[in-house]
Amino acid sequence: MTLLEGKNLTMVFGGLTALDSVNIHINKGEILGLIGPNGAGKTTLFNLLTGVYSPSRGSIYFKEREIKNLKPYQITRLGIARTFQNIRLFGEMSVLDNVIIGQHCRTRTGVFGAIFRPPAVRDEEKRVKEKAMEILEFVGLAEAAKEKAKNLPYGKQRKLEMARALATEPELILLDEPAAGMNPQETNDLIELIQKVNDMGKTVLLIEHDMKLVMGICQRIVVLDYGKKIADGTPEEVKNDENVLKAYLGAALDKEVK
Amino acid sequence: MNSYYVQILTVTGINIILAVSLNLVTGFTGQLSLCHATFMGIGAYTATLAALKLGIPFAVALILGAISAALFGFIIGVPTLRLKGDYLAIATLGFGEIMKNILLNLEITGGPMGLRGIPKVTNVYVVYLCVTLVIFSLNRIMHSRVGKSFIAIREDELAAEAMGINTANFKILAFVLGAFYAGLAGGLYAFFFRYINPNNFGFMKSIEILSMVVLGGLGNTYGALLGAAIITVLPEFLRSVSPVIAQYRMVFYGILLVAMMIWRPQGIMGENKVMKRRGQAA
Incomplete structure (x- = not known):
């Protein structure tokens, strides 16, 4: 079953065509990898799917509903969450509060509720806090709950980005280079974590340069080059695709996979 | 207590409300507003007119003043909060000047003469x-x-939006709440001093409130409280030390702020720098 479908997506910035008539679909429950050389349009595609930009042409359907004119917060409410390539945590807030903020769109307390604190609000706060702790346990950050997000080491900040995205209760989670800057040990932990998220029934779209990670866990891979889709298939198919080899992977791939 | 001290204490209380409410907008939500005194003025004029012309009881008039300031906060917030940083500051500055000119030229507000003969119903306890x-x-x-x-x-802001926060609405909400509290402070001011005119609520007053927040520390309610107390009491204290120093009290006050910006830009109790560098959109 198709969870998300982008048809004919084109994005033009001034005279630059960052994406050119890209068709992409994501099946429910899969881990889809999105790869391509720098400047291929991967992050632009992410920004289209999450409503940061509206496509110049084309349309996007999430669960058969057109979402291309929705704002990012509306798309999050529908069930698409994302992490950022350059980490964007709420640095001055605690780790726990970062995850609590993630549940914003699933809670409702307003100004009057906040001031008068009726039982419903207290219950909601308790639930939100428990859920946040659960998520922190899940990603392995429970003991850092009270620290300021900006004081976490880099690898843990990446995990917190993921925890925060999970807190929005997404069906589809978009990860923008989650392994960037991680050491091999951290990358292995991350692979395990992504696998666990997928086992929970969440669909994953992953941008990544780390070939070991992509080839290891993605069931299907889409390759972009200069804003165009040049391949779409299983890791095995993509690895042997002539266009892909020519455009970008080259001989380096074989070496890395082994 | 000596009535002079009571007056200083009362003004301090009114300034505390102004500072902590501006801190909500600028310190916590990060939106630089330069028209906080304007909301105070709207509250003061509304409460006064409600009490003088309509005979509405004092407590109700105060709340009406706060509500009308909140309403103006909404009207000005909807178009301007799409703007960021300096642009928002300039838009709020413009709004403040427009409102001042309206108050100066309307007949019902008494023009530059202002409104006088307001009953003195506030006291230090109410404040x-x-x-x-x-x-x-x-x-x-x-x-x-x-x-x-x-x-x-x-x-x-971008990450907040990605968390499902309707950032436009929440920025407007912060602005409206800030204006509500400022309007309340305005009403208290009018019922304490018994005389208001448009110059009480001009740009200089907005800057004074901003100085309190910056001095105390952006993003800390008790910092704003402390800042309001210092900036209200210090000039009076200097006046009492020596009449000569009193003439230079505004200079001291300026030096204090310059020194703060150099050695402790986050304010006495704040943790955030005033001008925080932000990452650009991914």
């Missing part, structure tokens, strides 16, 4: 009751889902 209520409700808001959303917007 500090209001201070307590304002700080109590602000603390509750800041510890809730709403307050956390304000801080998230200050920390990273």
Whole structure:
């Protein structure tokens, strides 16, 4: 079953065509990898799917509903969450509060509720806090709950980005280079974590340069080059695709996979 | 207590309400507003006119003043909060000047003569009751889902939006709440001094409130409280030390702010720098 479908997506910035008539679909429950050389349009595609930009042409359907004119917060409410390539945590807030903020769109307390604190609000706060702790346990950050997000080491900040995205209760989670800057040990932990998220029934779209990670866990891979889709298939198919080899992977791939 | 001290104490209380409410907008939500005194003025004029012309009881008039300031906060907030940083500051500055000119030229507001003969119904106890209520409700808001959303917007607007926060609405909400409290302070001011005119609520007053928040520390309610107390009491203290120093009190006050910006830009109790560098959109 198709969870998300982008048809004919084109994005033009001034005279630059960052994406050119890209068709992409994501099946429910899969881990889809999105790869391509720098400047291929991967992050632009992410920004289209999450409503940061509206496509110049084309349309996007999430669960058969057109979402291309929705704002990012509306798309999050529908069930698409994302992490950022350059980490964007709420640095001055605690780790726990970062995850609590993630549940914003699933809670409702307003100004009057906040001031008068009726039982419903207290219950909601308790639930939100428990859920946040659960998520922190899940990603392995429970003991850092009270620290300021900006004081976490880099690898843990990446995990917190993921925890925060999970807190929005997404069906589809978009990860923008989650392994960037991680050491091999951290990358292995991350692979395990992504696998666990997928086992929970969440669909994953992953941008990544780390070939070991992509080839290891993605069931299907889409390759972009200069804003165009040049391949779409299983890791095995993509690895042997002539266009892909020519455009970008080259001989380096074989070496890395082994 | 000597009536001079009572007056200083009362003014301090009114300034505390102004500072902690501006801190909500600028310190917690990160939106630089330069028209906070204008909202105070709207509250003062509305409450006064309601009491003088319509004979509405004092307590109700105060709340009407706060509500009308909040309403203006909404009207000005909807178009301007799409703007960021300096542009928002300039738009609020423009709004402040427009409102001042309206107050100067309307007949009902008494033009440059202002409104006089207002009954003195506020006293130091009423003011500090209001201070307590304002700080109590602000603390509750800041510890809730709403307050956390304000801080998230200050920390990273794009990430806040990605968390499902309708950032435009929450920025307007912060602005409206800030204006509400400022309007309340305006009403208290009018019923205490018994005379108001448009110059009480001009740009210089907005800057004075901003100085209190910056001195005390952006993003800390008790910092704003402390800043308001210092900036209200210090000039009076200097006046009492020596009449000569009193003539230079505005100079001291300026030097203090310059020194703060150099050695402790985050303010006495604040943790955030005034001009925080933000990452650009991914």
